[in-house]
Amino acid sequence: MKLTVNGETRTVDAEPDTPLLWALRDDLDLTGTKYGCGIAQCGACTVHLDGQAVRSCQATVALAEGREITTIEGLGGADAPHPVQAAWIEKQVAQCGYCQSGQMMQAAWLLEINPDPSDADIDRAMAGNLCRCGTYPLIREAVKLAAAKMRGA
Amino acid sequence: MMTRSRLAFAIAAILGLAGAGLAYAHGDGDPSAAIDLVVNSPEGEVGEDEGLAAWENIYAVVSHPRCSNCHVDDSNTPMWSGPSYGEARPHGMNINAGASRIGAESLPCGTCHIQSTAPNDHPHAAPHAGLTWMLAPVEFAWFGKDSADVCRQIRDPERNGGRDGAGLVEHIVHDAQIKAFITWGFNPGGGREPAPGTMQAHLDDMVMWTAAGMPCPGE
Numbered sequence: 001m002k003l004t005v006n007g008e009t010r011t012v013d014a015e016p017d018t019p020l021l022w023a024l025r026d027d028l029d030l031t032g033t034k035y036g037c038g039i040a041q042c043g044a045c046t047v048h049l050d051g052q053a054v055r056s057c058q059a060t061v062a063l064a065e066g067r068e069i070t071t072i073e074g075l076g077g078a079d080a081p082h083p084v085q086a087a088w089i090e091k092q093v094a095q096c097g098y099c100q101s102g103q104m105m106q107a108a109w110l111l112e113i114n115p116d117p118s119d120a121d122i123d124r125a126m127a128g129n130l131c132r133c134g135t136y137p138l139i140r141e142a143v144k145l146a147a148a149k150m151r152g153a
Numbered sequence: 154m155m156t157r158s159r160l161a162f163a164i165a166a167i168l169g170l171a172g173a174g175l176a177y178a179h180g181d182g183d184p185s186a187a188i189d190l191v192v193n194s195p196e197g198e199v200g201e202d203e204g205l206a207a208w209e210n211i212y213a214v215v216s217h218p219r220c221s222n223c224h225v226d227d228s229n230t231p232m233w234s235g236p237s238y239g240e241a242r243p244h245g246m247n248i249n250a251g252a253s254r255i256g257a258e259s260l261p262c263g264t265c266h267i268q269s270t271a272p273n274d275h276p277h278a279a280p281h282a283g284l285t286w287m288l289a290p291v292e293f294a295w296f297g298k299d300s301a302d303v304c305r306q307i308r309d310p311e312r313n314g315g316r317d318g319a320g321l322v323e324h325i326v327h328d329a330q331i332k333a334f335i336t337w338g339f340n341p342g343g344g345r346e347p348a349p350g351t352m353q354a355h356l357d358d359m360v361m362w363t364a365a366g367m368p369c370p371g372e
Contacts, residue, residue: 017271038275038278039275039276039277039278039279040265040266040278040279041277041278041279046264049170050166050169050170051166052163052166052167052169052170052261052263052264053261053264054170054263054264054265054267055264055265055267055279058265058266058267058278058279058281059267060267060269060271063170063267063268063269067170106260106264110259112159112162112163113159113160113162113163113257113258113259114159114258114259115159121259123247124247124249124258124259124260125259125260126260127246127247127248127260128246128248128260128264128265
């Protein structure tokens with residue numbers, strides 16, 4: 001099965017109903033995407049499919065085939081971070097960091113659909129992404145900073 | 154603030170994910186393949202009493218949490234209920250499906266509830282069905298309403314998607330073909346309580362009720 005991941009065509013040997021998360025981590029060694037709960041209750045495994053944030057523990061490779069898959073590695077890198085990643089660093093959001101790739105992928109989706117989110121908008125879009133360290137206030141600040149960067153403000 | 158064009162982008166992205174992931178679920182011998190229902194047309198006229206009896210069965214289904222939890226009002230907040238938390242309560246995670254009813258304004262339903270006809274095997278996992286997950290249109294809101302209110306609503310084309318009796322019957326048949334939300338309600342998996350009865354019995358009741366002229370309680 002061929003998957004388009006971060007702009008590259010990759011081949012995985014997987015059954016169609018294999019969770020995309022498994023293929024990303026175990027077959028393609030893209031371990032930035034995290035396994036948290038496996039049942040779409042935490043958001044740690046969030047990636048983009050054709051631009052939309054989805055929980056990769058629920059999306060199957062069959063769902064992902066033929067679509068653009070973007071992981072945290074493809075969102076941006078150390079040399080050219082996505083504005084969300086840059087804001088996360090600037091605000092030093094992460095504590096343990098485990099949930100943060102999912103948080104950033106969710107935030108990137110939010111800013112695609114809403115360039116100037118309010119606190120309520122952020123809470124509504126991000127509430128499915130849990131953080132055991134309780135970094136929520138910093139996440140909110142970083143989303144607003146990223147939004148400002150993306151607006152060129 | 155979300156602009157109209159951004160909302161259009163979001164809706165397109167969400168609906169763009171519809172349809173994929175289904176091909177594998179329709180293979181030979183696949184347990185998740187479509188359900189075949191039979192439309193058993195009644196022989197002769199169906200009386201009002203028979204129609205009302207059929208309606209009570211229909212109401213037992215549509216007022217069950219598996220169905221009514223997503224037929225909510227313009228608060229756009231889906232409800233949750235299950236054996237571990239008693240009466241229905243608002244969906245956790247601050248979920249709001251917005252006026253789009255698919256979460257396009259913030260967090261799409263489809264972020265967690267993917268489109269798939271595969272069985273729902275895992276307790277507590279976000280359930281999935283053969284359609285993009287969404288709330289029913291707001292004019293179909295019947296959560297918490299009594300039998301007479303919901304009855305008048307379901308027979309009203311202004312509040313049932315423009316369907317006549319035949320359309321309501323076809324709605325169930327089509328749902329079974331694509332394993333959408335009615336089908337899921339009877340087989341929700343993951344330890345969830347299913348809607349009462351069977352999909353075929355629900356269809357039989359709809360045929361009887363519509364054949365009787367869609368009588369409602371209290372008339």
